[in-house]
Amino acid sequence: MDMQWFLDRDPFARMLGIRLIEAGPGYAKTAMDIADNLKNGAGIAHGGAVFTLADLAFAVASNSHGKLSLAVAAAISYVKAGTGGTLYAEAKEVSLGARMGTYAIAITNDAGEAVAAFQGTVYRKDTPYTRETA
């Protein structure tokens, strides 16, 4: 499923170098290299950058159904510092209702180890949101 248009329209994702690896109905996988400008003062991948990587997978997955979906709440647990290489975020749909959708996003490193876990809920507006309407 082609959702590349979604990332193309997102300047913040581009600034962080976030790439879309795969997308499907209620599903998305994103990737981000831990460049030096994505680190914090302790020299590890910034919590805000890791959150944003997961947020993009969350956004693509939740907007894959063609209705504008906006995050209302998200929670992240950081379990391992990202020190280098590439991080991946994979979003799966927990539930899709008429108005709300909930997603679980796993963030991993090159070795497949868990780096963070993210859980988020969107509010689904009536506004169509597709490549053509966006």
Next chain:
Amino acid sequence: MDMQWFLDRDPFARMLGIRLIEAGPGYAKTAMDIADNLKNGAGIAHGGAVFTLADLAFAVASNSHGKLSLAVAAAISYVKAGTGGTLYAEAKEVSLGARMGTYAIAITNDAGEAVAAFQGTVYRKDTPYTRETA
């Protein structure tokens, strides 16, 4: 209390143009202008940028006690779209223990309206973390 060194060491915060307005023991306030490259495809302040603004206030507040403090969990609720102007994040200490610290961060816009609410917990390492040791 001078915590500007903390932001100076954080390249990701600099890339987003996040500024430190005020800091004290267990307290911090940050600001960020909603530049075009901090927006998402819907034309509003990116959830990842709003999170990062709050995360920086959280990080400065929790590291103000001189021990390296790393986020273990955070939750954010988005309540209003940020469409322009400047956003502010103000972190207050809910509790400080030997190993853990918890903070509540309010994110507001120029009009003083709530934009998001953030709650986070850090693990406090024994490593000293000050302007001299960082």
Next chain:
Amino acid sequence: MDMQWFLDRDPFARMLGIRLIEAGPGYAKTAMDIADNLKNGAGIAHGGAVFTLADLAFAVASNSHGKLSLAVAAAISYVKAGTGGTLYAEAKEVSLGARMGTYAIAITNDAGEAVAAFQGTVYRKDTPYTRETA
């Protein structure tokens, strides 16, 4: 503002001995004695009981506007063990929109110390929900 009817209709709150102390538009304060059957195996107030105390303050505050409001997401941070006496939860409205409402709830003990922090979001249905309609 009289919201006692809300707790009267909630059998689970009654089973835990949760009391409503005060209520107003977008505001509520609840209390719960740490009885022995509200403890966990470590002998401290059960995380589920502390959550429920906060959840009731959240529910009363969000339903105080007369529309049925259902929790969609909540996050809790535990900062101090509750070992005895009474716990209190005070809910304040962060934001109220047409469809969503967000609340911050502070949980404290008899000494006024923070025990937990809770943040929650409701979806507001069109269904009226008042003493008369409930």
Next chain:
Amino acid sequence: MDMQWFLDRDPFARMLGIRLIEAGPGYAKTAMDIADNLKNGAGIAHGGAVFTLADLAFAVASNSHGKLSLAVAAAISYVKAGTGGTLYAEAKEVSLGARMGTYAIAITNDAGEAVAAFQGTVYRKDTPYTRETA
């Protein structure tokens, strides 16, 4: 793996009728019938009861390694009302570190539909916590 002793020591879990279905290293599954006294005023499974069901799976899974593990943060998303029958919570370990552990818990109904999603982090104390020491 026999963790029944863990629930036997938890009076709050017993009051709610929560049962342990299965346990293993970093894993647990619990069940709870939606009795009338576990409902809220809207007639559906109480958010606090659903949280507690998940919390018990989280607690058994995180304490399965023999060290006393206390919740520091948890987030729950409610996706479907529980109206009757039995609810299940299945906890899986996302990550286990020396001091922290993170778990994802899926809450489902009799039909296997998602009812809620829960994500939680524990702090692992040095205190041994087993059937013999508890």
